[in-house]
Each structure stands twice: as C-alpha cells, then as structure tokens.
Amino acid sequence: MDFGFCLSPSSHVKMDNVDLTTFNRLKETNPDINTCIACGSCTATCTAGHFTEMSFRRLLLMLQRGKEDEAKKMIQRCMLCGKCTLVCSRGINIRKILLDITR
Amino acid sequence: MIIEGKQKIWADYQKDIPNDHYFYVRSCIRQAFWPGSEVTFLDITRNKLGKDFYENPYHTTCGGIAYHSDTIPQETAMTIIARQFALMHESGYENYVCSCITSFGCYTETLETWHEYPELEAIIRQYLWDSCKKEFAKPKYLAHASDLIYKFRFDIAKQMKFPLVNVKTGKPLKVVEHIGCHYSKMFPSKGFGGAEYPHVLVGMIEAWGGEVVDYPERRHCCGFGFRQYFVQANRGYSESNTHKKFESMEPYEPDLIITNCPGCPYFLDRWQYVIAEQTGKTYGKNGYGIPALTYEEVAGLVMGYDPWDLGLQMHQVAIEPLLEKMGIPYDPKKKYQGLNGKDLGQPMCPSCIKSV
Numbered sequence: 001m002d003f004g005f006c007l008s009p010s011s012h013v014k015m016d017n018v019d020l021t022t023f024n025r026l027k028e029t030n031p032d033i034n035t036c037i038a039c040g041s042c043t044a045t046c047t048a049g050h051f052t053e054m055s056f057r058r059l060l061l062m063l064q065r066g067k068e069d070e071a072k073k074m075i076q077r078c079m080l081c082g083k084c085t086l087v088c089s090r091g092i093n094i095r096k097i098l099l100d101i102t103r
Numbered sequence: 104m105i106i107e108g109k110q111k112i113w114a115d116y117q118k119d120i121p122n123d124h125y126f127y128v129r130s131c132i133r134q135a136f137w138p139g140s141e142v143t144f145l146d147i148t149r150n151k152l153g154k155d156f157y158e159n160p161y162h163t164t165c166g167g168i169a170y171h172s173d174t175i176p177q178e179t180a181m182t183i184i185a186r187q188f189a190l191m192h193e194s195g196y197e198n199y200v201c202s203c204i205t206s207f208g209c210y211t212e213t214l215e216t217w218h219e220y221p222e223l224e225a226i227i228r229q230y231l232w233d234s235c236k237k238e239f240a241k242p243k244y245l246a247h248a249s250d251l252i253y254k255f256r257f258d259i260a261k262q263m264k265f266p267l268v269n270v271k272t273g274k275p276l277k278v279v280e281h282i283g284c285h286y287s288k289m290f291p292s293k294g295f296g297g298a299e300y301p302h303v304l305v306g307m308i309e310a311w312g313g314e315v316v317d318y319p320e321r322r323h324c325c326g327f328g329f330r331q332y333f334v335q336a337n338r339g340y341s342e343s344n345t346h347k348k349f350e351s352m353e354p355y356e357p358d359l360i361i362t363n364c365p366g367c368p369y370f371l372d373r374w375q376y377v378i379a380e381q382t383g384k385t386y387g388k389n390g391y392g393i394p395a396l397t398y399e400e401v402a403g404l405v406m407g408y409d410p411w412d413l414g415l416q417m418h419q420v421a422i423e424p425l426l427e428k429m430g431i432p433y434d435p436k437k438k439y440q441g442l443n444g445k446d447l448g449q450p451m452c453p454s455c456i457k458s459v
Contacts, residue, residue: 003338003380003381004335005337005338006339007260007341007382008339009344010350012347053358
C-alpha cells in the first residue's frame with residue numbers, strides 16, 4: 001500500500017553487532033590511539049578538512065562504530081601532510097595511524 | 104547512598120495538587136480520537152470519587168494545534184486561553200484542569216510568559232475585552248488531568264476489579280509508559296518527577312499492579328510534532344520516531360502502552376498498522392500489535408468499565424488479547440454497537456496486523 005511517505009533509514013548503531021576488527025588491530029599496533037581525548041586539534045588544522053569532509057576525529061568515531069567502509073572513503077581525502085601529528089596535544093602519531101588503516 | 108539527600112531532591116519534583124473543585128476543559132482532538140476517555144475521567148472523578156469537576160459548555164479549543172502549526176501567532180493563542188480563564192472565573196472556580204497535554208503546555212507557557220512580561224498580559228486583557236467584553240482571572244492552580252488520576256490512584260486502586268495482572272500466569276503485566284513531551288519537557292518543574300524522572304504514569308502502573316518496562320528509547324518522542332505530521336510528505340519522519348521506539352521496546356515484550364497525551368496514543372496505535380503494511384512487522388504476539396491506551400481508559404479497565412463503553416473499539420490495534428490477559432469479560436458482538444444498540448459499521452481488516 002502506498003501511503004505517500006515511508007520510514008526514514010535509521011542511523012541507530014547497534015554496538016552488539018559492530019565489527020571492531022580494524023579498530024582492535026589499530027589499537028594493537030598503535031596503543032597511543034587510546035590516549036586520544038577528541039579535542040579536535042587534528043581536525044581544526046587539517047589542510048584537507050578545510051576543503052573536504054576529512055576529519056580524523058570523526059574517522060576515529062567511525063572506526064569505533066564499525067563503519068570501516070565510510071572511514072576508508074574519507075581517508076582518501078587525506079594528503080598526509082602531517083600537521084595533525086604536529087599539533088596533537090597527546091602526541092599521537094596520527095599520520096602513522098592513517099597509513100595503518102589503509103594497510 | 105544518602106537517603107535524606109535523595110528525598111530532598113525528589114521533593115523538588117513533587118506538586119501539591121488541590122484535592123477538589125476544578126474547572127475542566129476538554130481536548131479538541133481527544134474527543135475525536137478517544138471519545139470515551141474524557142467521559143470516563145469525569146465519571147470516575149465525579150461519581151466514583153465524589154469530586155466537584157465543572158464543565159462549561161462555552162469553552163473552546165485552547166488554540167494549541169494552530170499555534171504549534173504556525174497558523175496563528177502567540178498573541179491569538181493567549182487571547183483564546185484568556186477567554187477560557189474568563190469562563191473559569193465566571194463559573195466561580197480557581198483550579199483549572201485540562202484534558203490535553205498540548206493545552207497544558209500552552210497554558211503553562213502563557214502563564215509563564217505573563218509572569219515574565221506583565222505588559223503582554225495587559226495587552227491580552229485589552230484584546231479579550233475588545234473581542235468578547237470579558238475579563239479573566241488567572242487560575243490559582245493549573246493541573247493536567249493525569250495529575251489528578253495520579254493523585255487519586257490509590258483511591259482508584261481501592262475500587263479496582265481487574266488489576267494489571269495476567270490472570271493466566273499471575274504475573275504483573277509489563278507496561279510501557281509514554282509521557283507527552285509538553286507535559287514536562289517544556290517546563291520540567293510543572294510535571295510530577297520533572298523531565299528526567301516523570302512519575303505520573305509510573306505511579307498509576309505500580310498502584311494498579313503492573314510492572315514498568317524500562318527500555319532505551321523510553322523518553323523518545325512519539326513523533327507527532329504537529330508540522331511533520333500535517334504535511335503528508337513529512338509523515339515518514341513522524342512514523343520513523345514511533346518505529347524507533349517500537350524497535351527499542353520489542354525485546355521487553357510489553358503487554359500494554361499507557362500514555363497521557365492526545366497525540367501519543369494515536370500515533371503509537373495507528374503507526375503500528377502503517378509499519379505492518381509497509382514492512383510486514385508487528386510488535387505484539389501472534390500477529391497482533393501492542394495496545395496503546397490513555398490513562399483514563401486504563402483506569403476505566405481496572406475499575407471494571409465495559410471496554411466498548413470506554414471506546415476501545417476506536418483503537419487500530421486489537422484490544423481483545425489484553426482483555427483476555429486481564430480476565431475482563433466482553434461481548435464481541437457489541438464491539439461496533441453504539442448507544443441503544445445502533446450499528447456503527449465494521450471497519451475493513453488490515454492485511455498484516457490482526458484486528459480481531
């Protein structure tokens with residue numbers, strides 16, 4: 001039956017069903033990822049982020065929610081300039097993490 | 104845990120409600136959606152509990168439905184409300200109780216606006232005089248009808264015939280409670296328990312023997328929201344809100360939903376049919392839905408009113424499985440009979456959700 005409207009797709013994330021393989025692998029090779037406080041300095045200074053939707057803070061959240069495909073799509077915007085690593089208040093090697101995600 | 108501290112915090116969420124003598128105003132949409140609810144409220148308060156609830160036949164809508172749809176400005180809505188207060192004053196009452204949650208929100212908003220901007224109150228007084236030659240007095244106490252049922256819940260429990268218990272298993276019915284957004288989310292201090300711990304329906308469920316279901320999307324809006332429903336193309340947004348709630352409550356297998364708003368039972372009831380038609384999914388057992396009732400209907404059921412006199416045939420979701428769980432006798436032949444046995448006509452059966 002056509003009602004003239006339909007259900008909107010849900011953005012609900014069921015954490016019980018999330019595949020965290022990539023994120024767990026990253027945590028093993030880059031334990032400093034656990035020290036991120038999501039301050040957003042990386043995103044604020046990101047050269048690509050001024051012109052595209054690139055945001056390391058969002059990217060990390062995507063991986064924590066199992067959205068690996070979306071994260072890999074976003075990472076294509078990164079120019080590997082390394083400014084995020086320079087400004088990180090916790091000294092996280094973000095550039096290396098970005099490279100590791102694609103490996 | 105320091106109990107004294109907790110009790111002090113909880114005391115801030117309580118309301119001291121007058122016991123008697125109320126001016127009662129109806130809801131424009133509840134009379135169309137759930138015609139038995141307001142009649143039952145008045146019958147319980149007047150005849151079962153012996154209270155004085157006066158109704159003036161000249162009262163109108165509060166204007167909330169037009170106000171929240173951006174059809175009329177706030178000044179117009181406030182003038183309509185001022186006229187209602189004038190009728191209360193003329194009738195010799197000081198306590199005002201409304202049937203509708205949206206009205207409750209509008210009355211509260213108006214009184215708060217006048218408190219903050221007395222000059223606006225003076226303008227509205229002039230508008231009312233110019234248009235109706237009436238003068239109003241602000242109510243000493245403003246209550247929602249569910250506040251009164253909450254207050255009298257133990258008196259109702261004393262007259263209870265069918266508690267919220269499954270007669271076959273002897274276990275309490277699992278009840279989802281859904282509070283209307285305009286009850287306590289706009290002005291948290293005006294509702295029992297505020298916005299975070301609204302207790303108005305929980306108190307009824309516990310007093311009448313049921314068990315409250317605590318599920319993740321418990322405080323999520325039903326999705327009515329006026330504008331997104333009135334425009335057909337936007338109704339998917341409204342439906343999606345209800346869908347989210349049902350997906351969240353489904354694992355807890357609730358037997359019943361109880362609400363205190365005009366829109367919430369309507370959408371929690373009707374969207375179950377639409378969701379079933381669109382996705383083939385039903386949330387009750389054996390192809391049925393989960394009945395979504397008003398608090399007056401639930402009060403009437405536990406007190407032994409005839410389900411068809413309560414207007415339960417107006418619900419899309421079949422009520423019969425709940426009646427059987429509670430052990431309430433009913434005559435299936437009278438489901439679609441009006442007063443004096445008049446045949447009201449039988450609706451068509453939906454294809455996915457069981458209706459009988």
